[in-house]
């Protein structure tokens with residue numbers, strides 16, 4: 441037989457467990473079941489401190505660390521391999537963010553992740569300062585005309601329409617509102633000095649989600665709305681150095 445005192449203590453203990461344990465149990469289950477795991481696009485947030493760090497690198501130190509990059513990105517920051525991006529003249533914040541994202545794994549690349557994992561945030565700032573200062577004109581030995589004319593004027597016009605006006609019916613803002621020359625969103629590179637095949641690959645990666653390091657899903661939502669033809673036309677347009685930010689020095693479109 442259980443004595444009444446023990447029974448009373450047991451009842452109290454049970455009540456205690458129910459009162460304290462049940463809410464904790466419920467809390468635990470609700471946070472496990474109701475909320476999907478949060479996936480942050482990038483560990484970079486453009487706070488005042490981050491902008492200061494990313495924009496105040498030492499270009500000379502960057503030029504020394506950057507020797508190892510020339511092998512693939514070109515000694516003057518212009519890559520001769522279309523799958524590898526040009527880094528010459530690219531805005532510091534943009535290069536810095538990409539290096540941080542490769543470092544944290546938020547942007548995947550079997551080639552760049554191991555390289556970026558060896559770099560500190562300061563190394564990345566120094567490299568970004570160095571590459572941002574390189575001329576956006578390719579090697580003077582390169583005797584192709586820069587910018588290259590586009591073979592298909594129809595394609596060229598289709599691209600320019602999206603770059604300059606966007607498409608209100610699909611809620612597409614103009615590319616130049618964030619990529620220049622009209623406006624720059626922090627971390628958005630100028631596209632007019634990038635090579636076409638690389639641009640196309642990035643638009644494809646944003647639209648199929650294999651690249652997902654864009655803060656607030658900005659580029660994934662835009663790229664998903666572009667048709668394959670539009671992606672190609674815009675990439676060729678910018679890749680031909682004919683983007684609006686290529687400047688007045690270049691001949692106007694037909």
Ligand code: HEC
Pocket residue numbers: 505506508509510511512513523524525527535536538539548549551552555567629
């Ligand atoms: C072995 C070749 C190789 C080397 C060496 C290399 N890179 Fe890269 N880099 C690549 C490739 C390939 C990509 C494109 C990755 C992708 O497809 O997403 C890339 C992409 C990048 C990007 C992204 C650019 C953009 O427009 O989004 C940056 C920034 C970059 N590299 C910086 C560097 C720096 C700085 C170094 C030297 C410390 C370096 N890379 C060394 C091959 C290389």
Ligand code: HEC
Pocket residue numbers: 525537602603613614615616617618619625626627628629631634639640642643653654655658659662674
């Ligand atoms: C609302 C601002 C915004 C608009 C509009 C916009 N972009 Fe972007 N774009 C960005 C940002 C920000 C990034 C950098 C993403 C990151 O942090 O990786 C980017 C990156 C890119 C890249 C990758 C470049 C590289 O070097 O890796 C391409 C290509 C691109 N955008 C193409 C376009 C095109 C084409 C359009 C128009 C159809 C467009 N963007 C419109 C903000 C924008």
